[in-house]
Amino acid sequence: FAQLRAAVTGLSLGNSRVLPGLVLRRDFAAYFPMGGDLRAVLVTEPLRPAFSGPGVEFLVNSQGQYEASLRWVAGRTEAVMEHLQSNNVKLLLSSVKQDEAVICSAKAYGVSVVECLSSDDIALLSEITGVSPYVPFGDNIHGEITDIAVATFCQPLLLGSERCVHIGFTSVCDFVPHCLILCGPVAGVNEQHSEALEGAFTMLQQLFKTVDQ
CATH class of the missing domain: 3.50.7.10 (GroEL)
Incomplete structure (x- = not known):
């Protein structure tokens, strides 16, 4: 997940986006x-x-x-x-x-x-x-x-x-691969959002594994 996201401080969350590659x-x-x-x-x-x-x-x-x-x-x-x-x-x-x-x-x-x-x-x-x-x-x-x-x-x-x-x-x-550009006013907010997203992706990954079984 770390290689598939980039945090940018000083911008609002609304500037976040997903880029291909x-x-x-x-x-x-x-x-x-x-x-x-x-x-x-x-x-x-x-x-x-x-x-x-x-x-x-x-x-x-x-x-x-x-x-x-x-x-x-x-x-x-x-x-x-x-x-x-x-x-x-x-x-x-x-x-x-x-x-x-x-x-x-x-x-x-x-x-x-x-x-x-x-x-x-x-x-x-x-x-x-x-x-x-x-x-x-x-x-x-x-x-x-x-x-x-x-x-x-x-x-x-x-x-x-x-x-x-x-x-x-x-x-x-x-x-x-796609990369998440995660924007926030300060680094701490970006880190919180990043951890929340990583947790959500981990949960979805476990859910799909359960369905496949």
């Missing part, structure tokens, strides 16, 4: 308006490779080695972005903050980016779309990406003073 409480790191369907990937790791793995110390013996390492990282990052472009990916939904080099490359390729999504957001997106997160540094970064979701729309949404992302997918399961 999901509202992600993050702003775009890069945004390109596009009509029609968008091919999207879920990302749970940096697309710019690190010099070394966790717990491994990276040592260089000269300025030349350091510069060569930087060129390798830049080349690898560019290869990943080219791989995404060759698969016509136009939207990255990332649970981690991406390096500025990735954002710049995404802008150059016309790819929209939403980063710092919660693990719950990624899990819900994966459940709705049926895709797993993209692995950028696997054995083959030149082949077809099979885990691609198709977004029917993706656009900015302003909730009060907060910039969010409003996105919709064709669901692969029976669940068709």
Whole structure:
């Protein structure tokens, strides 16, 4: 329920509404308006490779080695972005903050980016779309990406003073997501209304389970 509601303070309850799709409480790191369907990937790791793995110390013996390492990282990052472009990916939904080099490359390729999504957001997106997160540094970064979701729309949404992302997918399961925009004059009122609605939905869920049995 937490991923399917968004509370907005400073507005009357009458401004509350239900929107199709999901509202992600993050702003775009890069945004390109596009009509029609968008091919999207879920990302749970940096697309710019690190010099070394966790717990491994990276040592260089000269300025030349350091510069060569930087060129390798830049080349690898560019290869990943080219791989995404060759698969016509136009939207990255990332649970981690991406390096500025990735954002710049995404802008150059016309790819929209939403980063710092919660693990719950990624899990819900994966459940709705049926895709797993993209692995950028696997054995083959030149082949077809099979885990691609198709977004029917993706656009900015302003909730009060907060910039969010409003996105919709064709669901692969029976669940068709909608998001409740719950407005109230103060946070406490919103919380009361939210708890009441969650309780009502829980009761209805139990009622339907009883009927099905």
